[in-house]
Structures are given as C-alpha cells and as structure tokens.
Amino acid sequence: MINRxxxxxxxxxAVGWAAMTAAVAAxxxxxxxxxxxxxxxxxxxxxxxxxVIQLNRDLLVLEEELLFPANTQVAVFVSMDVGKLFxxxxxxxxxxxxxxxxxxxxxxxxxxLHRGGVQRLYLGNLRAGSHELVAFFTGKGPYDRDYRRxxxxxxxxxxxxxxxxxxxxxxxxxxxxxxxxxVWQ
Amino acid sequence: MRTFLREALGRLAGGAALALAAVVAGxxxxxxxxxxxxxxRHVVRDPHxxxxxxxxxxxxxxxxxxxxxxxxQFGRVAHHVDEAEVLRGGLYLSYGxxxxxxxxxxxxxxxxxxxxxxxxxxxxxxxxxxxxxxLAQAEEALGRIKGPLPPDLQEDRxxxxxxxxxxxxxxxxxxxxxxxxxxxxxDALYARxxxxxxxxxxxxxPRGSEMLDEIGVLPATSEEFRSLGDKAxxxxxxxxxxxKDPERARVYLERVRLSGMMxxxxxxxxxxxxxxxxxxxxxxxxxxxxxxxxASDAAVLEAKLAVPxxxxxxxxxxxxxxxxxxxxxxxxxxxxxxxxxxxxIRAGKLLEDLLASNPGEEMGWFWNIDRLPQMPHAGHLVEVxxxxxxxxxxxxxxxxxxxxxxxxxxxxxxxxxxxxxxxRRQAFAERLPQVQVxxxxxxxxxxxxQRDELAAExxxxxxxxxxxxxxxxxxxxxxxxxxxxxxTLERDGADPQLTGASERYRRVAGAMSWQLxxxxxxxxxxxxxxxxxxxxxxxxxxxxxxxxxxxxxxxxAHFDQFAARIAALQLRIQALIPRVTALLELQREAVQEMxxxxxxxxxxxxxxxxxxxxxxxxxxxDRAGLAKESGHAPGP
Numbered sequence: 001m002i003n004r005x006x007x008x009x010x011x012x013x014a015v016g017w018a019a020m021t022a023a024v025a026a027x028x029x030x031x032x033x034x035x036x037x038x039x040x041x042x043x044x045x046x047x048x049x050x051x052v053i054q055l056n057r058d059l060l061v062l063e064e065e066l067l068f069p070a071n072t073q074v075a076v077f078v079s080m081d082v083g084k085l086f087x088x089x090x091x092x093x094x095x096x097x098x099x100x101x102x103x104x105x106x107x108x109x110x111x112x113l114h115r116g117g118v119q120r121l122y123l124g125n126l127r128a129g130s131h132e133l134v135a136f137f138t139g140k141g142p143y144d145r146d147y148r149r150x151x152x153x154x155x156x157x158x159x160x161x162x163x164x165x166x167x168x169x170x171x172x173x174x175x176x177x178x179x180x181x182x183v184w185q
Numbered sequence: 186m187r188t189f190l191r192e193a194l195g196r197l198a199g200g201a202a203l204a205l206a207a208v209v210a211g212x213x214x215x216x217x218x219x220x221x222x223x224x225x226r227h228v229v230r231d232p233h234x235x236x237x238x239x240x241x242x243x244x245x246x247x248x249x250x251x252x253x254x255x256x257x258q259f260g261r262v263a264h265h266v267d268e269a270e271v272l273r274g275g276l277y278l279s280y281g282x283x284x285x286x287x288x289x290x291x292x293x294x295x296x297x298x299x300x301x302x303x304x305x306x307x308x309x310x311x312x313x314x315x316x317x318x319x320l321a322q323a324e325e326a327l328g329r330i331k332g333p334l335p336p337d338l339q340e341d342r343x344x345x346x347x348x349x350x351x352x353x354x355x356x357x358x359x360x361x362x363x364x365x366x367x368x369x370x371x372d373a374l375y376a377r378x379x380x381x382x383x384x385x386x387x388x389x390x391p392r393g394s395e396m397l398d399e400i401g402v403l404p405a406t407s408e409e410f411r412s413l414g415d416k417a418x419x420x421x422x423x424x425x426x427x428x429k430d431p432e433r434a435r436v437y438l439e440r441v442r443l444s445g446m447m448x449x450x451x452x453x454x455x456x457x458x459x460x461x462x463x464x465x466x467x468x469x470x471x472x473x474x475x476x477x478x479x480a481s482d483a484a485v486l487e488a489k490l491a492v493p494x495x496x497x498x499x500x501x502x503x504x505x506x507x508x509x510x511x512x513x514x515x516x517x518x519x520x521x522x523x524x525x526x527x528x529x530i531r532a533g534k535l536l537e538d539l540l541a542s543n544p545g546e547e548m549g550w551f552w553n554i555d556r557l558p559q560m561p562h563a564g565h566l567v568e569v570x571x572x573x574x575x576x577x578x579x580x581x582x583x584x585x586x587x588x589x590x591x592x593x594x595x596x597x598x599x600x601x602x603x604x605x606x607x608x609r610r611q612a613f614a615e616r617l618p619q620v621q622v623x624x625x626x627x628x629x630x631x632x633x634x635q636r637d638e639l640a641a642e643x644x645x646x647x648x649x650x651x652x653x654x655x656x657x658x659x660x661x662x663x664x665x666x667x668x669x670x671x672x673t674l675e676r677d678g679a680d681p682q683l684t685g686a687s688e689r690y691r692r693v694a695g696a697m698s699w700q701l702x703x704x705x706x707x708x709x710x711x712x713x714x715x716x717x718x719x720x721x722x723x724x725x726x727x728x729x730x731x732x733x734x735x736x737x738x739x740x741x742a743h744f745d746q747f748a749a750r751i752a753a754l755q756l757r758i759q760a761l762i763p764r765v766t767a768l769l770e771l772q773r774e775a776v777q778e779m780x781x782x783x784x785x786x787x788x789x790x791x792x793x794x795x796x797x798x799x800x801x802x803x804x805x806x807d808r809a810g811l812a813k814e815s816g817h818a819p820g821p
Contacts, residue, residue, distance in 0.1 A: 041775060042281075045581050045768055048761065049548075050282050052588045055757050056247075057254035059595055062750055064255070066602060077232045112242035116228065118235025163232055184232065 064123075072125040073161040076101065076133070080113040081169040086147060086177035087140040088113070088168065093122055094134045100124055118165070126157045135166045137179050153181040230264035231256075237272065247547040247587070250276040267293065267302045274309060280548060280584070281577075283313045304330045308342055315345060324349050340366055340373055347379050356387030374400060374410055378417065385424075397421050401440055414440075415447040422454050431461035449475060449484035456491055465498035480519055481564035483787075486794055489515055493801065502805050509798045509805070516795045522562040523788050529560050530780050536582065536773055548584040569783035578776045585769045592765060596758050603751050610744045617737065624733055629726055636716075636723055643716060647709060652701030655708035660701065667694050 064073075076093055088110050093101040101122040105113075113119065134152045141147030151166065163184035171178045229235035233256040240249035253273055256262050262269045274289035290306035290313075298306065311326035327346055334342055343366040350359035360383040366376035377400055385393030401418040405411040422437035435458045441451035452471040459467035472495060475488035493508035529535065538558030557563040557570070569575050646654040656664060670690050677683060 041768070041771055042581070045585065045772065046280075046282050046284070048764055048768060049280055049584060049588065050277075050285055051757075051761060052591060052765075053247075053250060053254070053277075053280075053282075055754070055761065056251040056591065056595075057258060058757075059599070059754055060251055060255040061258050062747070062754060063598075063602065064259075066606065066747055075232075077235070079229070079232075079235060108243045109239075112239050115238070115242045116235065117239030117242045118229050118232045119239045120232070120236045165232055 068123055068125055070161045071159040072127065072157075074122075074124055074126045074157065075120055075161065075163050076122040076135075077118050077163065077165040078113065078121050079118045079165055079167050080110075081167065083110075083114055083168055083170065083177070085142050085170045085175065086137070086168055088137065089139040091121060091138075091166065092136040093166075095124070095126070096131050097134075113168075121166070126162070128157050128159060130154060130156055133164060133181065135179070135181065137166075137168065141177060142175055147177070149177070149179050151179040151181050153183060155183050231262045233259075233261040234265040234269060237269075241272065241276075245547050246276050246279060247591075267298045270298075271302060271305060271309075274306070278309065278313065281581070283317060287313050300332060304332055304334055305338065308334055308338055308345075311345060312341075315349060320349055320352055340369075340376060344375060344379060347376075347383065351379075351383060351386070356383045359383040360387060360389075374403070374413055378413060381417070394421060394424070398437075401437060411442065412445060412447070415442055415445045415451070419447045419450050419454065422451065422458070426454060426458060426461065429461070431458040434458040434461075449478060449482050453484040453487060453491070456488070456495070460495065460498070465495040468495045479564045480515055481562065481567065481787075483790065486516070486519070486791065490794060490798060490801070493798075497801070497805070502808065506802060506805050509802045513795055513798045513802075516791045516798065520788055520791050520795075523565060523784050523791070526560070526562045526565050527781050527784050530777050530784070533773070533777075534558070534560050535566070535780055536579075536776060539579065540583065540586065548580075548587045565784055565787060566780060569780050572783075575776070575779055575783075578772070578779060582769070582772045582776050585765055585772055589762070589765045589769060592758050592762050596755070596762070599751060599755050599758065603748075603755075606744065606747055606751065610741075613740055613744070620733065621737070624730060627726070627730065629723070629730055632723060633727075636720060639716060639719075643709075643712060646712075650702070650705060652698075652705035652708070655705065655712060656701060660697070663697060667697060 074095070078091055080088065088105050090102065090104045092099065092103075103121055109119065132152065132154050134150060136148060136150045138146075138148045153164065155162065155164065165182040165184065167180045167182055169178045169180065229238065234253075237249045237253035237256065240246075240252060250273065253262070253269060253276075257269060257273075270289055270293055274286045274293075277289065278286040287310060290310045293306040294303050294310075297303075307326050307329040311323045311330075314320075314323035314326060323345075327342065327349070330342070333339060343362055347359040347362045350356070350362060360380055363376050363380035363383060366373050367380050377396055381393045381396035381400065383393070384390075384396060397417040398421060401414050401421060403410075403414060405414050418437045418440045422434045422441075425431070425434035425437060435455060438451045438455045438458065441447050443452075452475045456468040456470075456472040456475075459465070459471075469492060472488045472491045475485055476492055478485045480486060480489075489508075489512035493505040493512065496502075496505035496508060535558055538560055542558060557566065642654065645651070653664070667690070670686075671694070674683060674687055674690055678687065
C-alpha cells in the first residue's frame with residue numbers, strides 16, 4: 001500500500017515540475033522536437049481569417065471611394081497632446097453651421113487619445129469652395145471644473161481630400177487646456 | 186472559482202499583452218515617443234496612422250488592422266511606412282496568422298528597413314519560428330539581431346533565447362543567457378525562475394534551488410508574481426520530498442498561500458511530508474482540510490484516499506474503512522457528474538455558455554475566458570479551461586463566430602451600397618438631359634469673348650493712361666453735361682451772356698481731367714484685380730464645364746466599375762460564408778472533444794482511485810479476518 005501511495009506521490013512530483021516549467025513560457029511550442037507546423041483545421045482557419053481580413057480591407061476601400069470620393073471628401077480628426085489639464089467628455093462639430101458630429105467618449109477612448117491615437121470623428125463630403133468648421137469641446141478643466149470651449153477654422157476645399165485635426169493640448173504656462181484646429185495640406 | 190481561473194490565465198494574457206504592446210511601443214524612434222502616465226506615447230505624423238493606433242490602444246485589433254490596411258492602400262501613412270508594417274505584422278501574429286506575419290517581417294528585412302526596425306523584425310520572426318517548433322531557424326533569426334531591442338522586448342528576447350537553448354538541452358548555456366537578465370533587474374522574475382530551472386536541469390541543483398527559493402520568499406507585488414512564488418515553492422517542496430528531505434519540503438510548502446491555485450497541491454504534499462517523517466497524525470490535518478474542498482480537483486480526490494491511508498497507518502481500521510467507503514461513494518458520484526458534464530458539453534452547452542459569459546467586441550489576442558460556464562459541475566472544467574491549448578482553440582472558435590457575423594453584416598451592407606449605386610445611376614440618367622441643356626446655355630464662350638475684349642480695353646487704357654475709361658457713373662454723367670456745355674459754347678460762343686461761361690467750362694473740364702488722371706493708377710490696379718478675379722471665375726466655370734462633360738462621358742463607366750467591384754466582393758463574401766460556417770462546426774466539435782477528452786481522463790483517474798480504494802478495503806477486511814483467526818480484532 002505504501003509503495004502504491006508513493007508511486008502516486010511520484011506522479012505528484014512530476015506534476016509539480018511540469019507546473020514549474022510550464023510557468024516559464026506560455027507560448028512554448030507543445031513539442032520542441034518539432035510538432036507539425038499547424039493542424040489541417042488550424043491551417044484552414046488561418047487561411048479564412050486572412051481572406052476575411054483582406055476582404056474587409058477591400059470593402060472599406062470600396063465604401064470610401066463610393067461614398068466619400070476624394071474630390072469631395074472631408075475628414076475631421078481628434079487628437080490629444082498630454083491632456084492632463086482637460087478630461088474630455090464630448091466633442092461637437094458643426095460644418096457650415098450644420099451639426100455633423102456629436103460624440104461622447106468612453107474612458108478607454110480617452111486613454112487611447114492620451115497614448116497618441118487619433119480618432120477619425122467624422123467623414124463626409126463637401127463641395128469645393130470656402131467652408132467654416134466650429135468645434136465645441138466639453139469636459140472637466142483644471143480643478144475639476146466643468147469646461148466648454150470652442151475652436152473655429154475657415155478653410156478652402158479644393159479637389160483633394162481635406163483633413164482637419166482638432167487638437168487638445170496643455171498650455172503649462174497658462175495652466176489651461178488649449179484647443180486648436182490644424183488643417184492638413 | 187472565477188478568481189482561481191483568473192490566476193491561471195493572468196500570465197498568459199499578461200505575456201501576450203506585453204508582446205503586442207511592444208510592437209507599437211518600440212515602433213517609434215526614441216525622439217518620437219514620450220511617456221504618458223508611465224506608458225509610451227506616439228507622435229503621429231499621418232492622422233490615419235493615428236486612427237489605427239486609436240483602435241489598437243483600445244484593443245480593437247480587427248478595426249485597427251483593417252483600417253490600417255485601407256489607409257496603406259490609399260497611401261495615407263507615408264510618414265510611418267515601416268512602423269505601419271511592423272504593426273500590421275504584429276496584429277497578424279496576434280491572430281495566429283504566422284505565414285502572413287513572417288512574410289511582412291521578411292519583406293521589411295529584405296527591403297533594408299532601418300536597423301532598429303530590422304532587429305525587431307528578426308525578433309518577431311524568431312518568435313514565430315519558435316512557436317511553430319522551428320527551433321534552429323528561430324535561433325538563427327535571434328542571432329541576426331545586431332543591436333539592443335526596446336526595453337520591453339529585451340527581456341523577452343533573453344527568455345526566448347534561453348527557452349531555445351533549454352529546448353535543445355543546453356541548460357548551462359541557457360543559464361548564462363539568463364544571468365545578465367537577472368542581474369539587470371530585480372523585477373525580472375520570469376528570468377530568475379527560468380534561471381533556477383536551467384541550473385537545476387544542468388545539474389547545479391543547489392544553485393537552482395537557491396534561486397527558486399529566493400523567488401519563493403520574495404514579497405510579490407502582483408497576483409501574477411504571487412502565483413509564480415507559489416509555483417516555485419510547490420516545485421521545491423516536491424523536489425525536496427523526492428530527495429527524501431521531508432523537513433525541507435515542509436518549509437517550502439508552508440509558504441504556499443491557502444487560497445491560491447497551488448494550495449491543493451501544497452496541502453497534499455505537506456501531508457506526504459508529515460507522513461514521510463513518520464507522523465501520519467500530522468498528515469491528517471492538511472489532508473482532512475483538502476477533502477472538504479471541491480472534489481473536481483485531482484489533489485482533493487487523492488486526499489480522499491490519503492486520509493484513510495493515514496488512519497490505517499494509525500491502526501484506526503474502522504474509521505479508515507468508513508473513509509474508504511465514503512471515498513468510493515464520492516468517486517462514483519463524481520463519475521456520474523462527469524458523465525453529465527460530458528453530455529452537456531456534447532449538447533453544445535459549454536461553448537454556448539462560454540460565449541455568453543465571456544463577451545468581447547472583436548477577435549482578439551488579449552481576450553481570455555475568465556468566467557466559468559453556468560452548467561452543472563462546472564468545476565470539472567477549470568483545468569481544461571486554463572489550458573493554453575484550449576484557450577487558443579476556443580479563441581479560434583470565437584474568432585470564427587466573429588468572422589461569420591462580420592460577413593453577414595457586410596453581405597447586408599453591400600446590398601445597401603448596391604442599391605445606393607443603382608439610385609445614383611438612375612438619378613444621373615434622369616438629370617443628364619437637364620444638365621446637358623444647362624451646359625449648352627451657360628454661354629461660357631460668349632463670356633470668354635467679353636473677357637478678351639475687356640483685356641484688350643484694359644491694355645489700351647494702360648498704354649494710353651486713359652483715365653476716362655475708369656470714370657464712375659457720377660463722373661460719366663458730369664462728362665456728358667460738360668460735353669453738352671462745350672457744344673453749346675461752340676454753337677453760341679458769340680453771345681455776350683456766355684462770356685464768363687467759357688472760362689468756367691475750361692476750369693471745370695480741367696478739374697475733371699485732373700481728377701481722372703489722379704485716380705488713374707488706383708483705378709487701373711482695382712480694375713486689373715477685378716479682371717483677374719473674373720478670369721479666375723471664368724476658368725473655374727470652364728473647368729466645371731469640362732468636369733461636367735467628362736462626367737457625362739465617364740460616369741456611366743465608373744458606375745459599371747463600381748458595380749463590377751461590388752459584384753466581385755459579394756461573390757467573395759458568399760464564397761466565404763459557407764466555408765466559415767463549416768469551419769465553425771468543425772472547430773466547435775474540436776473544442777468540445779478537447780474538453781470531453783479532459784473529462785474522460787478525469788473519469789479514468791476516478792476509476793483508478795476507486796480500484797485502489799476497493800483494494801484497500803479488501804486489505805483491511807483481510808487484516809480483520811487474519812486478526813479474528815488469531816484472536817485479535819482490527820483496531821478502533
């Protein structure tokens with residue numbers, strides 16, 4: 001009986017060591033000696049994933065070319081540089097006095113902006129000529145006070161796509177957030 | 186139970202998170218990155234690259250990847266060409282698309298990307314090859330890295346190299362690689378852990394044990410590291426038991442937390458250590474504690490046998506008999522529960538429930554199961570759900586679900602786009618005749634002729650300094666009156682009443698000429714400016730006219746091209762839908778069978794335990810029989 005129990009115990013030891021080595025590399029190959037590269041099913045799944053990703057790219061390209069052709073396209077982006085003096089809640093955008101976007105941000109989105117992400121807030125069409133964009137930023141400013149500021153830009157739309165970036169920056173000198181509009185050339 | 190599973194999965198997710206974050210964190214030149222709240226911040230020079238990062242940082246990798254690829258197609262990430270490729274390769278890798286990722290990294294290397302990018306590409310290629318079991322090629326790729334990698338990757342690189350060396354049994358070399366990593370940072374716990382293992386396996390048991398011992402007593406800052414400490418202590422404890430050093434084993438095993446995922450193993454070993462010291466009564470304490478825990482754990486089932494074994498050692502045969510019978514009942518009950526679980530899994534309940542209780546927006550690498558399904562005896566599944574392989578297979582299943590929905594959505598959206606195109610084509614056909622009429626009546630040619638006349642007039646006026654050309658309405662009216670006066674004076678000049686009038690006329694006419702001459706430069710400048718504006722407007726009108734003419738000619742062809750593209754894409758979607766559906770079904774079966782196989786193994790283990798318990802019962806009866814024959818009943 002004791003021998004049998006010790007055999008079980010020895011199995012336990014093996015489990016212990018296996019657990020130890022398994023802890024070191026989660027993405028370790030199952031067999032270092034050379035397992036088949038991928039199972040047939042796994043290979044087929046990877047193929048299909050790849051095809052769907054390519055398909056999505058082609059669909060996005062088609063959608064944009066059809067709905068927002070380059071000669072009329074206008075895109076409005078939002079970016080945030082540091083942004084410690086302003087906690088963004090929402091952005092409202094008016095183009096030629098018509099509201100085209102009113103967006104409420106989640107904490108994950110604000111964090112993504114902090115890290116350097118740039119949100120394409122609006123994609124639309126505009127005729128060639130002069131236009132005016134007005135953006136309103138709402139959130140919490142210094143000392144946790146409610147904060148609402150606007151920024152305006154007049155721009156000419158020609159036959160190239162027009163990219164406009166709404167930038168939220170910190171003015172450490174003024175200890176205030178600043179809101180600027182950059183028109184990409 | 187959820188916490189238990191989380192512990193098991195935390196490290197997997199953590200490792201993956203670090204690796205993919207490093208794809209981007211290391212993507213920029215040092216000058217282009219800044220720290221934000223301890224995280225690297227990217228400086229973006231193309232807004233569309235920033236758009237991909239926006240989704241990437243939210244872990245919405247599918248959107249990030251497809252947006253990035255569309256932007257690359259449009260040529261909108263010109264300032265981040267290499268970075269975009271590294272990001273794309275990393276995202277492909279995250280979806281298990283090794284072939285595509287390898288192609289991207291290989292291309293980056295071949296195209297002579299900057300050294301820092303090339304080094305990262307070699308690193309990812311090494312990682313891909315390692316994951317696919319191509320160990321020699323992985324080592325070769327690692328050897329190509331020339332400079333230091335970004336800090337996040339540097340430790341991973343060392344760990345990878347050590348893993349490769351350990352995989353081919355060169356533990357001494359692995360230890361050499363790991364030593365500087367350990368020396369570099371006190372937080373390099375995984376490196377220390379691996380170094381301990383490498384030393385033990387290379388024969389330097391005392392040094393390896395010492396290293397693992399250090400990890401075992403280190404004050405851990407996170408659950409992940411506390412869990413690693415528990416694992417080190419359990420491993421050391423069992424190693425000490427194997428080396429017949431139960432006293433030492435107790436020291437190690439005592440350090441393991443009672444609530445952690447290694448607790449049951451530690452309690453079992455702690456009991457065996459007491460038993461090995463000849464103290465079966467002490468062994469009963471951890472083992473009895475263990476028998477009260479969830480019976481789906483192998484250590485708990487083993488304790489069900491260990492307790493009566495210890496009682497037997499203490500010659501408490503009657504109690505031992507009761508415990509063995511109780512254990513047999515438990516094993517039978519567990520076996521029946523396992524049958525129920527297997528039936529539920531085969532009925533699809535497991536996957537259905539896992540999907541419902543572990544929602545996620547997109548396909549993703551970081552996504553992990555952290556809730557057990559709501560099904561009977563879900564505890565049986567803890568081990569299988571915590572398996573890396575199961576997680577990967579289930580991720581594939583979930584990814585296929587996502588792809589199926591993505592394709593269905595696009596099939597619908599493409600139908601709408603098709604309708605939109607048809608409406609546009611119809612509207613174009615309806616408006617074309619009116620537009621053509623309007624185009625004929627714009628009179629641009631006539632206006633251009635007038636423009637040319639004006640240009641000539643302007644040139645003449647400038648040449649002759651003719652201020653009269655620029656006279657305003659009032660001046661022109663005055664000039665008409667003066668002309669009338671001049672005519673009257675010529676006709677009736679002899680009239681004595683007009684003697685003073687001639688002089689007044691001369692003065693007024695002179696003043697008028699002087700005024701026009703004075704105003705001439707300003708008026709000429711204004712006129713030229715107005716003329717330029719007019720010419721510009723006319724040019725624009727001509728361009729619009731040309732656009733209109735071109736649109737009339739080309740638009741039907743554009744419509745046809747779009748229609749053809751839509752039809753081709755629709756075909757691709759319709760071809761993919763059944764493939765995804767079929768794979769979904771196959772993968773569902775594969776995942777279910779993986780879970781069933783684990784439960785079958787648990788059943789087999791129960792059968793072995795039951796046989797052992799019955800055998801032990803028979804032995805006790807034998808002893809009782811022998812004792813009776815010899816006039817001694819079994820002990821209490």
